[in-house]
Amino acid sequence: MSSAPCCANFWSHTIYDWGDVVPPVSYGDGISDAKCVVSGLQMDYRRFQNQAQLACYTNERDAIRAYDAATPITTNLMGTFKDLDYFEWAKEMDVVSWGNYPGMDTPPSFTAMCHDLMRGIGGNKPFMLMEQTSNQQNWFPFCKVKRPGEVRKLSWQAVAHGADTVQFFQMKQSIGGCERFHGAVIAHDGTEESRVFKETAALGEELDRIGRRIMGSRIESRVAIMFDWQSYWSLEGCVGPTTGFNYPNEVHRFYRALWRRNVPVDMIASTTPLARLSQYDLAIAPALITVLPGVAETLEAYVADGGTFITGYMAGIHDEHDLVVPGGYPGKLRRLMGVWVEEIDALAPGETIEVHGGTVDAKGEIVASIIHREGAERLATYGGDEFYAGHSALTVNAYGKGKAYFVGTPLDETGMSAFMAPIIKELDLKSLDTPEDVSLSVRYGDGGTRYAFLINNSAADKRLCLSELNGGTELLTGTVINDLIELKPYGVDVIALR
Structure with missing residues (x-):
């Protein structure tokens, strides 16, 4: 074996045999959970971890394929998760899917970036929003409840950046285990009268009403x-x-x-x-x-x-x-x-x-x-x-x-x-000015139709005029846009343009 590729002779770490190779852990050369004495060995270990876990996925995928040749196979990814190179994973997946769990202080631009990353690893094809919570995300130190309209906004934001599905974890809230306080469509009270259930049902009705015409549309970027x-x-x-x-x-x-x-x-x-x-x-x-x-x-x-x-x-x-x-x-x-x-x-x-x-x-x-x-x-x-x-x-x-x-x-x-x-x-990249916390994304469909997603990412009312949207039809209300647009807190307009 050669020590040269990763400078393993540093601090007398010359390698003579495979048995000399120790994972970058605390009883070996690990300095912390992210650093190692011989960083080249740590890089190789990360590559090994990525490939080993990917091999587990492909083995499971191939076992399913032996009995089902048609159903798309995926696994839910996690945005900017460090340990796995998702560009390598996406090559082995029929469709990219991921779970979006922004914290209470996560900027909406960071969430948008994660959606674009998940779209990007799959070659800019539409992806699946496999998971999100309808209310609290219980893994943070402080588990804020989602404000009225916030889950709807997050869902349409995913669609605006390329998602063709909107799904939730979990349907019914567990009464035990470490995720008992993780939000669910049906909470511990078991009722359909809760705010969360009603908002989720209303979102489902919107997606059912206009979602099919948006599915398959693409995002164009320079x-x-x-x-x-x-x-x-x-x-x-x-x-x-x-x-x-x-x-x-x-x-x-x-x-x-x-x-x-x-x-x-x-x-x-x-x-x-x-x-x-x-x-x-x-x-x-x-x-x-x-x-x-x-x-x-x-x-x-x-x-x-x-x-x-x-x-x-x-x-x-x-x-x-x-x-x-x-x-x-x-x-x-x-x-x-x-x-x-x-x-x-x-x-x-x-x-x-x-x-x-x-x-x-x-x-x-x-x-x-x-x-x-x-x-x-x-x-x-x-x-x-x-x-x-x-x-x-x-x-x-x-x-x-x-x-x-x-x-x-x-x-x-x-x-x-x-x-x-x-x-x-x-570069004439055609930027568009919108008020603070208001974002605009466009998906391009067949036949020249464009779908503009105007999203208020804040808890305050917003008013704006964009001449580029005039004449378009807001699909959720049927309103034809003519100059002034008013967005309620976490409000969303989906506008069809020709």
């Missing part, structure tokens, strides 16, 4: 965000430069700026082939710390042919063995990005660094990349009194016919929005 489980494992498995990273939150940091402008997004794998990647005007790879073989070359070809690419902090540092790519950060992406990141400064919790330039007046957090430009143009600089104040914080590099943007620090919401705004405008 923007792709890479969600990379290898980078997920590597970023959160790093011992340094900070413990402050949560990979899904970094993906959401970029996604939120697009969601707020109602720009549709497809979620793709980092290994997406060039032919498919070229279908997008904008590709974003947040915190792509692991660059798998062939990915850098694909990205270079994509940008050279006119694509726009965004990445930044922590990108390009590791190869597939979780080894640092020699020659300076961002590794194999250095030529494409036109920058050299000499150092990465960690910022303590609550600590921020100023970023100023052009339309951006923001704060960064968690890390600050100390950047030297190698052909890239400066868009913004670091402020404050650190020794690297005045160094580039945001850059853009002209590469062939396209552009590559490097974001040196995790920007706050205002800053990310300001950074993304001119890119959205330049």
Whole structure:
């Protein structure tokens, strides 16, 4: 056996036999539940876990197939769940399904991102909302009940992002076990007179009335965000430069700026082939710390042919063995990005660094990349009194016919929005302005029909006018849209457009 692929000779971990390989657990080389002395071994163990559990699923699937050749087979996934690479799982599933359980403080944009991820792993085909609760979700420290209209809003949000089913767990509330306080359509009182039962029944009537015409319709996007489980494992498995990273939150940091402008997004794998990647005007790879073989070359070809690419902090540092790519950060992406990141400064919790330039007046957090430009143009600089104040914080590099943007620090919401705004405008991504907490998603059906889902994600009344919706028919009420639209708390309009 060779120790070289994962640098196992570090701290005298040279491997001579299979018996020397120990799982990254506390009695071995595990440092915590997420980190290990030899990170390359931990990465391999995560891949092994993923493949072993996937093999269990395929064995069960094949046993069913021996007796049933037609019924679709699936298993309910869990959004941004860390331990399983869902792009690999989706290849073995007839239809993707998942359980959506947002917490009381989960932003609606994060839930939307999870729906888009589940749609994305299945090749942007419609998915199943296999599970959600009709009321409380009992696994949180504080189990808030859903407010009137909230479950309806969450259900239609799933449909708006590509779901073709809306289902619940559980039908009847258990009287024992660890989920006895998990919400159910029929609660412990056993009555159909409860608020939850009546709201669920009303939702079912709506879905039955208009759902069939929406099923099978698709979402069209000119923007792709890479969600990379290898980078997920590597970023959160790093011992340094900070413990402050949560990979899904970094993906959401970029996604939120697009969601707020109602720009549709497809979620793709980092290994997406060039032919498919070229279908997008904008590709974003947040915190792509692991660059798998062939990915850098694909990205270079994509940008050279006119694509726009965004990445930044922590990108390009590791190869597939979780080894640092020699020659300076961002590794194999250095030529494409036109920058050299000499150092990465960690910022303590609550600590921020100023970023100023052009339309951006923001704060960064968690890390600050100390950047030297190698052909890239400066868009913004670091402020404050650190020794690297005045160094580039945001850059853009002209590469062939396209552009590559490097974001040196995790920007706050205002800053990310300001950074993304001119890119959205330049690419003519047709963003639509809606009031705070109001989202708009569109599904495209056959025959030129479009279904616009206007959703109030808040507990306050909202009023708006969108000329793009005028003349459309709100399918739940039959109302023809003419300028003013009023949405009640957690209100939903489903509008058919031709």
